[in-house]
Amino acid sequence: MTFAVTAACVGCKDTGCVVPCPMGCFLExxxxxxxxxxxxxxxxxxxxxxxxxxxxxxxxxxxxxQDFVAQTLRRAHKAGWHRITRPLART
Known part of the structure; x- marks a missing residue:
């Protein structure tokens, strides 16, 4: 089992969730x-x-x-999304 980010995240990008990840698994x-x-x-x-x-x-x-997660991961891999391990500055 792994964890996945669902559609509820679209537009949020709070990024506080990336801090506790010991493996640095988040992609932006x-x-x-x-x-x-x-x-x-x-x-x-x-x-x-x-x-x-x-x-x-x-x-x-x-x-x-499941469809949303799969599509998002395809986008991430195709576009080469950056790995993030720290909260992003909000603008």
Missing amino acids: GPDVLAIEPSECIDCAMCVPECPVDAIRADVELAPSE
């Missing part, structure tokens, strides 16, 4: 974050830090959420 997109599932160790430390409750265990995702 233009309007949403993603978690690299091959590196997530299922620690769940990011879950309580998400202000919009957008992070879920992949086994708990509804089919529409």
Whole structure:
């Protein structure tokens, strides 16, 4: 099991959730974050830090959420989204 960022994150990008991640699994997109599932160790430390409750265990995702996560990861890999490990400055 790994964790995934759902559509509730779109437009939020609070990024406080990236701080507790011991593996640095978060990727920054233009309007949403993603978690690299091959590196997530299922620690769940990011879950309580998400202000919009957008992070879920992949086994708990509804089919529409699974589609969103898969599409987001394809976008991330194709576009080469940057890995983030610290909160981003808000503008």
